[in-house]
Amino acid sequence: MRTHAVNADPPFKAAIIGGSLGGLAAAIELKDGLGAAVSVYERSSGTMQARGAGVVMQPELDELLHRIGVEKRSVCVQLEERVALQQDGQTHRQRAPQLMTAWDALYKIMNAHLVDDCYRQDSELLSIDQSESFAAIAFADGYETNTDIVVGADGVNSTCRSLLTGIAEAARYTGYVAWRGLEDERDLPPQLVNTLSERFTSYMRPGMQMLCYLVPGADGSTVPGERRVNWVWYVNTHEAGLETLMTGESGTHYRSFLPPHDSSPEVRRAVVDLAQRDLPAPFRDLVEASNVFMQPVQDVDVQPRVHGRVFLIGDAAGTVRPHTASGTSKAFGDAALLAGALKGWRAGSPLPVDRLGSWEALRNAEMLSIAKRGRQLAAHSGLGLNAAA
Numbered sequence: 346m347r348t349h350a351v352n353a354d355p356p357f358k359a360a361i362i363g364g365s366l367g368g369l370a371a372a373i374e375l376k377d378g379l380g381a382a383v384s385v386y387e388r389s390s391g392t393m394q395a396r397g398a399g400v401v402m403q404p405e406l407d408e409l410l411h412r413i414g415v416e417k418r419s420v421c422v423q424l425e426e427r428v429a430l431q432q433d434g435q436t437h438r439q440r441a442p443q444l445m446t447a448w449d450a451l452y453k454i455m456n457a458h459l460v461d462d463c464y465r466q467d468s469e470l471l472s473i474d475q476s477e478s479f480a481a482i483a484f485a486d487g488y489e490t491n492t493d494i495v496v497g498a499d500g501v502n503s504t505c506r507s508l509l510t511g512i513a514e515a516a517r518y519t520g521y522v523a524w525r526g527l528e529d530e531r532d533l534p535p536q537l538v539n540t541l542s543e544r545f546t547s548y549m550r551p552g553m554q555m556l557c558y559l560v561p562g563a564d565g566s567t568v569p570g571e572r573r574v575n576w577v578w579y580v581n582t583h584e585a586g587l588e589t590l591m592t593g594e595s596g597t598h599y600r601s602f603l604p605p606h607d608s609s610p611e612v613r614r615a616v617v618d619l620a621q622r623d624l625p626a627p628f629r630d631l632v633e634a635s636n637v638f639m640q641p642v643q644d645v646d647v648q649p650r651v652h653g654r655v656f657l658i659g660d661a662a663g664t665v666r667p668h669t670a671s672g673t674s675k676a677f678g679d680a681a682l683l684a685g686a687l688k689g690w691r692a693g694s695p696l697p698v699d700r701l702g703s704w705e706a707l708r709n710a711e712m713l714s715i716a717k718r719g720r721q722l723a724a725h726s727g728l729g730l731n732a733a734a
């Protein structure tokens with residue numbers, strides 16, 4: 346699947362900041378679709394952490410996978426029904442076939458599709474200087490380079506965004522967090538896995554909502570016995586307590602992701618106690634058996650995307666609430682349509698500003714509509730600052 350073909354006469358050079366799913370989608374669209382010479386710069390060193398554990402298969406994901414020759418079912422676990430749990434043990438069932446994949450399954454396939462030397466880790470962007478004809482970018486390790494365009498795919502706390510807009514902290518806490526778990530099914534009691542397999546199981550009460558479904562294993566396997574159980578539990582949580590929750594056992598303070606290996610025994614105990622008190626049986630057991638991690642749910646309002654030679658995509662350009670399961674598909678759509686707007690452009694000629702402006706207007710309108718729907722879904726569950734807890 347790895348494409349080693351490098352265009353001998355690339356129309357332009359693109360530096361992509363952020364090597365998560367949005368950045369990889371942009372790299373593939375610009376390289377495969379337009380023949381551009383792309384370089385991806387990712388801040389993390391070593392293994393990338395899966396921030397968006399489970400991912401719902403959406404049309405934009407399917408389209409990109411199809412273009413790189415991957416059949417969506419090969420990276421998905423098939424669900425057959427939705428099951429709503431109630432505290433008294435009653436359940437409500439509805440047939441609802443759906444395909445579920447995982448952040449790392451997509452990351453591996455997309456990263457493998459790019460050539461080895463265009464993905465550079467341990468590369469934290471520090472500055473961008475634009476001139477008439479190029480952008481100069483500099484990194485924390487001292488590396489500097491010039492490029493024709495920059496794609497800012499550096500997520501919710503985007504450095505690109507803050508450099509371009511001058512606003513250092515655009516992300517606002519929404520009033521609730523997502524406790525999460527992603528466990529190998531073989532590490533959980535078989536009866537629990539059986540209860541949760543092949544279905545999207547949920548539980549909702551004012552101020553909290555929990556969802557669970559199986560996703561491919563860490564190696565991408567979709568074979569029963571080798572998959573993982575993915576769960577998300579949204580809980581209204583006062584901002585005052587967030588600092589403590591986001592401080593790992595190591596003393597590290599995390600901004601937007603508390604990793605499983607560093608959650609303290611006190612935090613773990615508090616989550617398990619809450620689960621024992623407030624969740625129905627299968628979910629209580631699941632939380633207790635999991636290595637819990639956490640993301641505060643944050644809002645970043647829709648942002649200007651076109652800044653001269655720098656274009657923002659994915660969470661860097663604004664977030665949507667996770668309830669619409671569309672953060673990843675939004676980033677993929679941004680990347681595909683950005684490539685469409687740049688089609689036919691060559692470095693040295695004026696940027697197609699009209700097409701880029703239309704891209705910005707279209708993607709921001711789409712984002713506003715998804716964001717509105719996400720806020721409505723949160724409010725319906727009593728989640729967030731303005732919802733009754």
Ligand SMILES: Cc1cc2nc3c(=O)[nH]c(=O)nc-3n(C[C@H](O)[C@H](O)[C@H](O)COP(=O)(O)OP(=O)(O)OC[C@H]3O[C@@H](n4cnc5c(N)ncnc54)[C@H](O)[C@@H]3O)c2cc1C
Binds near residue numbers: 498500672
């Ligand atoms: C609780 C929660 C649950 C979610 N669940 C889902 C889900 O089920 N399905 C779904 O589709 N989406 C989900 N999302 C959204 C999803 O995580 C993102 O919207 C999506 O993955 C797009 O991410 P991105 O590539 O834009 O940014 P990110 O995935 O955040 O990646 C940004 C990358 O940029 C790198 N970076 C940051 N700063 C720099 C810098 N200065 N220099 C270089 N690199 C840098 C980071 O290390 C990171 O790798 C969820 C989000 C949250 C908060």
